[in-house]
Amino acid sequence: MKLAIIQDIKNWLINYIEVNHEFYNYKFPPCPYAKTARINGTVDICVWQNENIKKFILEEVQSLKDNKKFNVKIMVFPAKMRWYFHIHHYIKKLNNQLVLQDYYAQIGRAIDTKSKFNEILKNNPYFIIIVNKLSDVMDGQHALSKTQYYLSWSPGHYNDVVVRRQNLFEKKI
DSSP states (O other), X not given: OHHHHHHHHHHHIIIIISSOOXXXXXXXXXXXXXXXXXXXXOEEEEEOOSSOHHHHHHHHHHHHHHOTTOSEEEEEEOGGGGGOHHHHHHHHHHHXXXXXXXXXXXXXXXXXOOOOSSSTTTTSOOEEEEEEEXXXXXXXXXXXXXXXXXXXXOHHHHIIIIIHHHHHHHHHO
């Protein structure tokens, strides 16, 4: 099952994250830098397997920091964890520490995937936590702000992603 989930996420990166998307009038992919990261081998995908959630997240973040080969860590969880609000709070709190070490964690769903975890929400999108090198993300954010990339974003989405990350980054410096 673990290998199948990793393959699902690789396929999601290639077929959803790296392609020009309807949301941007087919001008931009959801993440214009994902393809380069994947091709360069700097993306690490790991699958949660019923261990303590916080411990798993901390261990995977530490492994990202220790292994200089990767700049991106994608942690994959069952779809039901989307509604575990203690995870959302935990990631928000964790980011206060991570930004000081040049990392940033973001939660989301792997849209257009169907969870293979044995759960009631099987066939719903995986819940994911993505940890990136903050300096890489901020360089990308700065470059994208000079394009039309953010024009179609709702104010709430823009605030949740761009403004929150910018505020954390500014606290760091």
